[in-house]
Amino acid sequence: MRREIPLLITGIVGVVFVIQYFIPHWPFNRMNAWFSDWFSIVQACAIWLGALNLIKISIQKIAKKKKDWIYSVVILVFFLLITILGFAEGEEFREPGTGFTWLYEFVYTPLSSTMFAILAFFVASASYRAFRARNLEATLLLAAAFFVMLGRVPIGDVISGFMPQGAQLSNLATWIMTFPQTAGQRAIMIGIALGIVSTSLRIILGIERSHLGGGD
Amino acid sequence: MEHFAIWVAAFLTMGIISFLYKDNAWYKLSEAIFVGISAGYWFVTLFWDNIYGKFWVGRGDDAMLYIGAFLGLLMLMRLVPKVGWISRWPLAFIVGATAGFYLINYFSSNVMRQVEDTIMPLLGTDYSATTYDMIGNIVIAVGTFSGLVYFFFSKEHKGVFGGTAKVGIFFLMITFGASFGYTVMSRMSLLIGRLDFLFGDWLGMIK
Numbered sequence: 175m176r177r178e179i180p181l182l183i184t185g186i187v188g189v190v191f192v193i194q195y196f197i198p199h200w201p202f203n204r205m206n207a208w209f210s211d212w213f214s215i216v217q218a219c220a221i222w223l224g225a226l227n228l229i230k231i232s233i234q235k236i237a238k239k240k241k242d243w244i245y246s247v248v249i250l251v252f253f254l255l256i257t258i259l260g261f262a263e264g265e266e267f268r269e270p271g272t273g274f275t276w277l278y279e280f281v282y283t284p285l286s287s288t289m290f291a292i293l294a295f296f297v298a299s300a301s302y303r304a305f306r307a308r309n310l311e312a313t314l315l316l317a318a319a320f321f322v323m324l325g326r327v328p329i330g331d332v333i334s335g336f337m338p339q340g341a342q343l344s345n346l347a348t349w350i351m352t353f354p355q356t357a358g359q360r361a362i363m364i365g366i367a368l369g370i371v372s373t374s375l376r377i378i379l380g381i382e383r384s385h386l387g388g389g390d
Numbered sequence: 391m392e393h394f395a396i397w398v399a400a401f402l403t404m405g406i407i408s409f410l411y412k413d414n415a416w417y418k419l420s421e422a423i424f425v426g427i428s429a430g431y432w433f434v435t436l437f438w439d440n441i442y443g444k445f446w447v448g449r450g451d452d453a454m455l456y457i458g459a460f461l462g463l464l465m466l467m468r469l470v471p472k473v474g475w476i477s478r479w480p481l482a483f484i485v486g487a488t489a490g491f492y493l494i495n496y497f498s499s500n501v502m503r504q505v506e507d508t509i510m511p512l513l514g515t516d517y518s519a520t521t522y523d524m525i526g527n528i529v530i531a532v533g534t535f536s537g538l539v540y541f542f543f544s545k546e547h548k549g550v551f552g553g554t555a556k557v558g559i560f561f562l563m564i565t566f567g568a569s570f571g572y573t574v575m576s577r578m579s580l581l582i583g584r585l586d587f588l589f590g591d592w593l594g595m596i597k
Binding site: 176177179180181183184185186187188189190191192195208209211212213214215216217218219220221222223224225226227228230242245246248249250251252253254255256257260261265267274276277278279280281282283284285286287288289290291292293294295297298301310311312314315316317318319320321322323326327347349350351352353354355356357358359360361362363364365366367368370371373374375377378385386387 | 395396398399400402403406407409410418419420421422423424425426427428429430431432433434435436437438439440441442444452454455457458459461462463465466468469475477478479480481482483484485486487488489490491492493494495496497499500501504505507508525526529530531532533534535536537538540541558559560561562563564565566567568569570571572573574575577578580581583584587
């Protein structure tokens, strides 16, 4: 029962989503609308589960005074702060001037953008180690990255200013991005899509069951 | 309040940047704040958008919505070890819905449409293609085909097939290099944004 019912649910829901694409009429259109609603409700609950699990783990860490437990206190305090503000401010919680918006603008946004910004340093250091023109393939990788990076900044055109317009670095970067890059990207995209299609089919037919975990 | 807000944002920005020196208390504090705020942000936003929006503002009278609520409740049962197994039901629903949705949509948009856009008339549909367009279209067709040949592992990469796969590798290398360069530039742009904030909004050195 613990495996059969989930398999049945997966199969029925998957088949309905496939059929409604070809027959967008009653009852499949109605079922599609219900399933889409349920999907967003379950999605919200899944995020809640993650957040509640974070609280649970943080409390356990604080209770056992594990290493760096003080940061778990910070996590809890800020989680509660934004949650209480978000619920207390009602439907208009995202309006300018609310506490929730203040936390979003001056705490969340700087933190998230800086997190991604410092990746520039790690990417640069990784590329220094990885980018060695050992063979033709590695040289192509290096050259493409070099031209795209240089072509995206003003100095690229200053350096290549003496060349014909079509060969200037900004145009070369655009050509690389538009044609060879698109070709490779398309091959990868088609390959991934075929993989997704076959995996989805295996899931719907119940051949692939890893999402149900172990046990009975 | 405006000044205080800018100081808070600058303090947190510097905290994250301090990781470049080494893992330290300032970074850990900023990271913990980020984790707590992110979790709370999604907790609140999804309540108002997905739950409140459907049950109070939307079609709250539709009884079928309560099945979704029931499934959501089952998902939360994961937190109770004894009945945690029941969370497989909503998980199965999510996996089934995603599989059904992707099966058709990925095939339609990422396979059929991409193939359609790859096999273009050499001279254009109205014979208006320039030499630049023609070369570009040939590059795309050859690159896509050879790239796909490289991904076909059911046949040994030897002879003409192996040669085509080799051309595919060249295209894939250019793709990875270009994508890498593009990613670096986007990260750089974010970094410039943060430095602009620090030196402009906070320190007032950039007017």
